[in-house]
Amino acid sequence: xxxxxxxxxxxxxxxxxxxxxxxxxxxxxxxxxxxxxxxxxxxxxxxxxxxxxxxxxxxxxxxxxxxxxxxxxxxxxxxxxxxxxxxxxxxxxxxxxxxxxxxxxxxxxxxxxxxxxxxxxxxxxxxxxxxxxxxxxxxxxxxxxxxxxxxxxxxxxxxxxxxxxxxxxxxxxxxxxxxxxxxxxxxxxxxxxxxxxxxxxxxxxxxxxxxxxxxxxxxxxxxxxxxxxxxxxxxxxxxxxxxxxxxxxxxxxxxxxxxxxxxxxx
Amino acid sequence: xxxxxxxxxxxxxxxxxxxxxxxxxxxxxxxxxxxxxxxxxxxxxxxxxxxxxxxxxxxxxxxxxxxxxxxxxxxxxxxxxxxxxxxxxxxxxxxxxxxxxxxxxxxxxxxxxxxxxxxxxxxxxxxxxxxxxxxxxxxxxxxxxxxxxxxxxxxxxxxxxxxxxxxxxxxxxxxxxxxxxxxxxxxxxxxxxxxxxxxxxxxxxxxxxxxxxxxxxxxxxxxxxxxxxxxxxxxxxxxxxxxxxxxxxxxxxxxxxxxxxxxxxxx
Numbered sequence: 001x002x003x004x005x006x007x008x009x010x011x012x013x014x015x016x017x018x019x020x021x022x023x024x025x026x027x028x029x030x031x032x033x034x035x036x037x038x039x040x041x042x043x044x045x046x047x048x049x050x051x052x053x054x055x056x057x058x059x060x061x062x063x064x065x066x067x068x069x070x071x072x073x074x075x076x077x078x079x080x081x082x083x084x085x086x087x088x089x090x091x092x093x094x095x096x097x098x099x100x101x102x103x104x105x106x107x108x109x110x111x112x113x114x115x116x117x118x119x120x121x122x123x124x125x126x127x128x129x130x131x132x133x134x135x136x137x138x139x140x141x142x143x144x145x146x147x148x149x150x151x152x153x154x155x156x157x158x159x160x161x162x163x164x165x166x167x168x169x170x171x172x173x174x175x176x177x178x179x180x181x182x183x184x185x186x187x188x189x190x191x192x193x194x195x196x197x198x199x200x201x202x203x204x205x206x207x208x209x210x211x212x213x214x215x216x217x218x219x220x221x222x223x224x225x226x227x228x229x230x231x232x233x234x235x236x237x238x239x240x241x242x243x244x245x246x247x248x249x250x251x252x253x254x255x256x257x258x259x260x261x262x263x264x265x266x
Numbered sequence: 267x268x269x270x271x272x273x274x275x276x277x278x279x280x281x282x283x284x285x286x287x288x289x290x291x292x293x294x295x296x297x298x299x300x301x302x303x304x305x306x307x308x309x310x311x312x313x314x315x316x317x318x319x320x321x322x323x324x325x326x327x328x329x330x331x332x333x334x335x336x337x338x339x340x341x342x343x344x345x346x347x348x349x350x351x352x353x354x355x356x357x358x359x360x361x362x363x364x365x366x367x368x369x370x371x372x373x374x375x376x377x378x379x380x381x382x383x384x385x386x387x388x389x390x391x392x393x394x395x396x397x398x399x400x401x402x403x404x405x406x407x408x409x410x411x412x413x414x415x416x417x418x419x420x421x422x423x424x425x426x427x428x429x430x431x432x433x434x435x436x437x438x439x440x441x442x443x444x445x446x447x448x449x450x451x452x453x454x455x456x457x458x459x460x461x462x463x464x465x466x467x468x469x470x471x472x473x474x475x476x477x478x479x480x481x482x483x484x485x486x487x488x489x490x491x492x493x494x495x496x497x498x499x500x501x502x503x504x505x506x507x508x509x510x511x512x513x514x515x516x517x518x519x520x521x522x523x524x525x526x527x528x529x530x531x532x533x
Binding site for chain 2: 050
């Protein structure tokens with residue numbers, strides 16, 4: 001309990017810290033909105049010319065994009081400071097987390113709050129609402145619950161994609177390239193029906209880097225398009241669990257990698 | 267005063283900047299993986315969008331892919347960081363030392379940038395075989411290569427001037443991180459290299475034609491992909507040269523004022 005109180009105080013302090021510069025705060029939120037809408041604008045422009053991609057309409061793709069953005073926003077709200085890990089390791093700042101009476105991972109999480117996150121969340125909610133409005137989902141209680149679980153699962157996957165490769169920073173010091181590629185993959189392609197890719201790559205992005213579970217597979221479930229999926233229906237309905245599972249795996253990996261930390265010595 | 271008088275120290279600065287990029291080799295190897303992935307996925311998306319048709323609005327799928335590939339590759343060269351360098355020097359107060367040096371501040375910043383670009387050039391050249399191998403890039407023919415090279419060079423100058431102007435804003439605002447990052451992020455889009463201008467809605471295309479970014483991205487890529495040829499080539503070159511004149515004058519004026527605006531932080 002005391003731990004939670006301390007965490008909350010630390011989060012509040014870092015939020016207050018980033019709110020000090022008003023103009024920059026607004027600009028950063030705007031940045032979040034634009035950054036996350038850009039991929040969507042791309043889809044709007046392309047589908048504006050071509051009406052559908054592989055049998056998916058603009059409304060349906062909007063739904064996929066909304067799911068991915070909301071998941072991403074939720075992730076960013078909780079875990080975005082993991083992006084700072086390279087810096088903490090390079091500068092030896094990780095030392096500071098190690099000497100305090102709380103798990104270092106938790107301390108890292110509350111160390112820094114990126115205000116652009118509010119923009120991420122805002123963009124996510126707007127796009128998801130538009131997608132739900134446009135896609136014409138036949139709502140059942142199961143699907144309502146599934147949508148909630150999907151966003152959690154999607155956030156779990158996004159977190160895993162950031163924390164897992166980010167943990168390599170303990171050894172390699174600079175993981176920007178790897179993280180950049182994965183961010184590019186998820187932000188640009190998680191919202192497409194992966195049937196546009198050839199079979200080997202589709203399987204790669206389903207079972208090796210499970211990008212397919214971020215939005216496409218759960219989206220297909222919501223829209224009743226399960227039959228076109230490369231996975232059985234039970235796995236499609238279980239897709240939120242994939243997110244949770246991978247998130248836990250990433251945490252385990254992070255702990256393991258953190259043993260390779262060598263302080264920077266100054 | 268714009269100090270572009272040749273100065274031997276420029277070469278030293280350019281060399282240091284170029285070397286600083288080779289520190290993280292893992293990063294560079296990863297660049298190959300990342301490019302391969304980007305090219306592959308980009309092609310998948312556009313082929314799906316074309317949906318089996320060979321050509322849409324007179325643009326063949328092949329041309330579209332070549333355009334996007336060259337745009338992606340040249341984008342790594344035209345990824346100009348001078349605004350960031352200027353801001354860093356101003357924000358930290360290091361600009362004071364730069365100004366004492368016996369060469370102009372903008373000259374120093376430009377030299378660093380050109381150094382980075384040369385390092386990036388070898389990197390981009392090493393990526394070309396991969397792009398050819400994946401079939402995304404057409405082997406260049408000399409009648410396209412020549413105007414393309416010229417246009418790419420002009421695009422670089424347009425980009426350099428545009429971002430210098432953005433960087434100079436830091437003399438007034440000190441903290442331009444958000445503005446710079448936002449523009450940088452939007453620039454691939456504004457440059458018409460993510461979705462080529464020919465597939466943009468009319469209104470948007472008109473707006474983008476009046477911004478400098480397309481002169482620093484879309485125009486050379488359009489030439490390379492063969493969408494502009496013959497006499498029509500005059501137009502992109504005229505647009506690029508016009509931007510260089512306008513932006514050059516703007517940099518001159520703004521830099522003149524910035525020098526009177528310097529706040530050196532700390533002591």
